[in-house]
Amino acid sequence: MQKNESKLKKIEYEYDSQEYIILNKCPHCNLDIYPAVDKVEPLENKNFKIKVLSLTCPSCKKDYFIFNDFKEDIPYPEKYLFTIPKYGFTENLLVRNTTKKFQNLYTQSVNSELLGYNDIAFFGYIKSLEILVKDIAILEHPRAEDDILFSNLIACLEHFHSTNMHLFSKKLLEVLKNDYLHYQKSAEFYSYISLVKDCIDYFLLYMELLLKTFSLNDKRRQDA
Numbered sequence: 355m356q357k358n359e360s361k362l363k364k365i366e367y368e369y370d371s372q373e374y375i376i377l378n379k380c381p382h383c384n385l386d387i388y389p390a391v392d393k394v395e396p397l398e399n400k401n402f403k404i405k406v407l408s409l410t411c412p413s414c415k416k417d418y419f420i421f422n423d424f425k426e427d428i429p430y431p432e433k434y435l436f437t438i439p440k441y442g443f444t445e446n447l448l449v450r451n452t453t454k455k456f457q458n459l460y461t462q463s464v465n466s467e468l469l470g471y472n473d474i475a476f477f478g479y480i481k482s483l484e485i486l487v488k489d490i491a492i493l494e495h496p497r498a499e500d501d502i503l504f505s506n507l508i509a510c511l512e513h514f515h516s517t518n519m520h521l522f523s524k525k526l527l528e529v530l531k532n533d534y535l536h537y538q539k540s541a542e543f544y545s546y547i548s549l550v551k552d553c554i555d556y557f558l559l560y561m562e563l564l565l566k567t568f569s570l571n572d573k574r575r576q577d578a
């Protein structure tokens with residue numbers, strides 16, 4: 355099973371007596387890393403004061419760029435702009451088990467959040483969760499595929515994942531049922547985002563265990 359201890363986050367990074375904001379994971383391989391700086395390139399005009407860090411991942415050895423804006427009126431953590439390449443999951447084992455449809459939307463959601471588009475990220479995470487939950491329900495109940503595809507996320511969770519749902523607070527169902535204007539104005543909005551993300555992480559692990567169980571059962575059948 356993949357080691358998935360730490361969440362993706364922006365962290366402080368000291369280089370040449372300057373503090374940068376970078377990601378704690380490599381955008382190529384998604385592993386927790388402490389990257390090595392290759393060089394820093396400054397870019398400046400009247401409006402922007404950008405520094406581009408060229409970094410190398412100690413694990414996959416691939417290079418990438420992180421852009422920070424050092425303009426005076428940019429407060430922490432908005433100093434972080436983006437990475438090239440964008441954050442991806444090409445080598446993440448848990449995500450590799452999922453459908454392309456899930457991977458595409460989930461990657462877009464993560465990158466939206468990194469860019470600070472939290473509302474779009476929130477919708478993206480909920481829809482990603484829906485795709486994942488339905489994909490798992492179809493794996494477990496292939497004959498019910500049509501019902502699963504035509505039900506909404508809440509119905510699918512309640513009908514096909516009721517045992518898993520016990521692990522989550524009622525809060526998740528509440529968040530899924532509430533409308534955007536209701537929760538968006540509340541101060542707890544960001545904790546709702548992390549609840550949905552935790553739920554995605556849980557179902558990614560659940561899917562991995564399910565696939566392992568299926569392959570063990572197949573092997574046992576072949577050996578018998």
Ligand SMILES: [Zn+2]
Pocket residue numbers: 380381382383384385411412413414415416
């Ligand atoms: Zn890497």
